[in-house]
Amino acid sequence: MKPRVSHKGILLLLVSGLAAALALAAVSGRVSLSLADILTLTRKLVAGGGDGLAELLPNEQVFLWIRLPRCFMAVLAGAGLAVSGAVYQALFRNPLVSPDILGVSAGCTFGAALGLMLPLSGFGTVHLLSFGCGILAVGLTAGLARIIAVKPLIVLVLAGMVVLSFFNALLMVVKYFADPYNQLPGIIFWVMGSLTRVTWTNTLFMAPFALAGLGVFILLGFRLNILSLGDIQARSLGLNPTLFRRVLIVISSFLVAISVSTCGQIAWIGLIIPHMARTLTGPAHEKMLPVTALLGALFLLLADTAARSLFSSEIPVGIITALTGAPIFAFLLFKNRGTGWI
């Protein structure tokens, strides 16, 4: 049971890995830019202040206005999705759930697509609708599972499937009515998951919420262990599980919504990253959540870098995460068979 590498060692390793990945992401892409160029740019900006912005070379502009916010968003969204997956798994006492499986992502996607299509809806409406539908979806899933009330582990997954299909159907309705020239291509590309729409505006809008959500979860890590024991034991240990669960579900659905409404549906991160983190540090959430956040950030950053630099034209990052995530999950299922994992 004692890990070979200490917890601090793992964190240090992941932080340096993330720094290296950020450096890699900064220099990859169709517009070439070396690390030395970035240093020159930084010096220029620091020395010139606001004036420095006016005299940028084209490749420096690409880096500053497109690549950099995109890298930060990948870090935020990756960490947010992974941690919300881990929190759902603890709250529902089920290692098989994730924002995708509970229908939260589908709900958020529908809400955001609706927001994009409605006339006169701005930035805030898209986020708000996405969040509202995400909460509605997880509420429906949990409610349905509660009414059925047998074999909780499997029924929750099945209830999620019902809700997910329903919201996917609603999404199809939105697609059907969308303007095929102006709106449809955008919606489709975005449903597949992509960070192409990311700008400093939405990154800076999302950052405080995402960081606050992550902070709350990491602070409440130990309480999540208690909640994962189930209601009776949580109560006997002095915790009010109903209140906690509601608050935590709202926060994690919010994390998913802000990620989905800017980056679309990026599947699998919320399911596999928590499992990988648990393998590294054990199940205690106070240790496992920071590792989950870093792993999620690293995974999405690398996937996005691959998505925009592997081929001559960019492919949706959701394809990369699904192509790598599905086999990894299949491997985890195989490796953990018979350990009481499912």
Next chain:
Amino acid sequence: MDIALECRNLCFGYGSKAVLSDLSFEVGKGRFYAILGRNGSGKTTLLHCLNRILVPDSGTILVQGRDIRTLSRNGIAKCIGLVPQEHMDIFPFSVLDVVVMGRTPFLGMTERPGERDRDMAMDALSALNAEYLAHRNFNRISGGERRIALLARALTQATGVMLLDEPTNHLDFNNQYRLLATIKSLCRKKDISIVASMHDPNMAALFADAVIMIRDGKVMAKGPARKVMIRENINALYNTDVTPVSLNGNATLFFPDTVVREVP
């Protein structure tokens, strides 16, 4: 006798179905109380009412003289520990992780257990001669060891009253006796009041100081084990006919008549 836990006129029902009606009893400090009753007679419900996991419809529960309604959930958890019936974790926590969870009511909202809390958890494990379990996976140890680990958690949590829900369930022959002997010695050494629901009257006869018999949601009989554990009561409680068998004149065990008659 000091009273650790008192239950006055407790009534509880699920919806319109009454489960417990007008239950009253007192649990003395450092005493081992067994609750006997048939399957579905409301033993678990009663235990859950005693530490307000379930909220009774009416009646009063006093812990160390204080009305439980005036205590916060945390406050109750500091006085009363619970060892649940069967427990399999979803996540593979180590035994030490599980035991240290007993410190939860003493920690702040965002606090996590520190060195001191882990030391207390280790002390609880060593009081039960189970330090060797500390770094094992809770899901991979035997049922008896799991029960010991949960007992250690309750010991880390509260040393006033401990509620045990069928502590010997799913344990093998030898383990049942060993566990109950351990619990009894805890009760004596640390002055802990134990309330345990049990389904084997002979176990209660061997280990309990006092017995509370519950039938149809009411107290059928209560009092010192020697006085309550008599043929008539056992017959009425389980709706059967039993033959008492004396064990060296110390305790009396009971076996169904049919068995006693038919065994050659």
